[in-house]
Amino acid sequence: MRILSFVLLVAALQAAIVADVRALLARQDFPAAEKLIETQRAGGAWTPELLEAQSWLGRGALAAKHYDKAIAYAKGTRKLALDLLKTRKLDDEARLPTALGATIEVEGQALAAKGHLHDALSFLNSELQRYHATSIRTRIQKNINLLSLVGKPAPALDLQVAVGKNPTKSIAQFKGKPVLLFFWAHWCADCKAQAPILAELARTYASKGLTIIGPTQYYGYAAGGEDATKPEERTYIASIYDRYYASIPGMSAPLSEENFRVYGASTTPTLVLIDRAGIVRLYHPGSMSKEELSAQIERLR
Numbered sequence: 224m225r226i227l228s229f230v231l232l233v234a235a236l237q238a239a240i241v242a243d244v245r246a247l248l249a250r251q252d253f254p255a256a257e258k259l260i261e262t263q264r265a266g267g268a269w270t271p272e273l274l275e276a277q278s279w280l281g282r283g284a285l286a287a288k289h290y291d292k293a294i295a296y297a298k299g300t301r302k303l304a305l306d307l308l309k310t311r312k313l314d315d316e317a318r319l320p321t322a323l324g325a326t327i328e329v330e331g332q333a334l335a336a337k338g339h340l341h342d343a344l345s346f347l348n349s350e351l352q353r354y355h356a357t358s359i360r361t362r363i364q365k366n367i368n369l370l371s372l373v374g375k376p377a378p379a380l381d382l383q384v385a386v387g388k389n390p391t392k393s394i395a396q397f398k399g400k401p402v403l404l405f406f407w408a409h410w411c412a413d414c415k416a417q418a419p420i421l422a423e424l425a426r427t428y429a430s431k432g433l434t435i436i437g438p439t440q441y442y443g444y445a446a447g448g449e450d451a452t453k454p455e456e457r458t459y460i461a462s463i464y465d466r467y468y469a470s471i472p473g474m475s476a477p478l479s480e481e482n483f484r485v486y487g488a489s490t491t492p493t494l495v496l497i498d499r500a501g502i503v504r505l506y507h508p509g510s511m512s513k514e515e516l517s518a519q520i521e522r523l524r
Contacts, residue, residue, distance in 0.1 A: 248283030271318035365487030400432035406488035
């Protein structure tokens with residue numbers, strides 16, 4: 224029992240370290256954050272929890288615009304993650320993918336911020352190919368899209384299954400109209416807060432033909448985090464749509480994980496504005512205000 228209690232205590236401390244490291248990095252106290260991680264490790268093996276905390280060093284440096292430092296942190300953390308992957312699969316648990324994905328994101332974004340866009344995209348695309356069959360594919364694609372999607376034709380959507388009252392048959396049916404893609408998740412509070420803004424925009428720009436499509440996906444669970452089969456989760460997603468999103472005029476909600484992968488929607492909501500010619504004019508992971516979105520829509524011809 225004592226051994227079990229000790230193991231549980233260690234696990235709890237390591238889980239809490241991410242928040243502690245983030246708090247130190249908010250003050251840009253990198254030495255203290257490094258010392259905290261090393262003290263917690265105490266010469267022992269690296270764990271996914273410790274690596275997630277370590278990955279925040281790179282994220283903190285990137286946020287502080289210390290790009291060379293961010294790249295160095297990312298490379299060091301990724302080497303440790305790859306060492307762990309010699310004895311386990313990436314998606315055996317959630318923290319190692321988070322840590323590894325962060326190192327790839329940080330290095331790509333830091334390279335781009337230093338003016339090396341070609342190198343950043345080359346690196347990100349090589350990592351996308353390497354991890355294409357894993358959970359971090361979507362996150363890597365997000366970073367590629369952040370650097371290169373605007374100005375390019377919008378990727379196709381998988382529209383075979385949908386919830387809502389107006390299933391979309393083909394994205395081509397909206398050629399000549401502006402389209403706003405709104406990637407949402409049934410558990411996402413920020414998505415629900417975004418819905419009234421989108422409903423108002425849909426009414427305001429109806430005369431311009433603005434169409435809103437709301438891709439979503441399965442997550443494997445429903446109300447209360449209970450495991451759910453796809454039919455069960457689809458019923459739950461439809462109930463969430465009816466409660467929070469039916470007020471958005473005409474919004475179809477295609478149901479497909481592949482849409483999230485292709486558009487890199489690892490953040491919800493993710494908003495993508497497509498012009499009348501089918502060209503992406505805005506790619507934005509995260510919420511946006513009515514004023515921010517209106518300004519983008521007004522720019523469309």
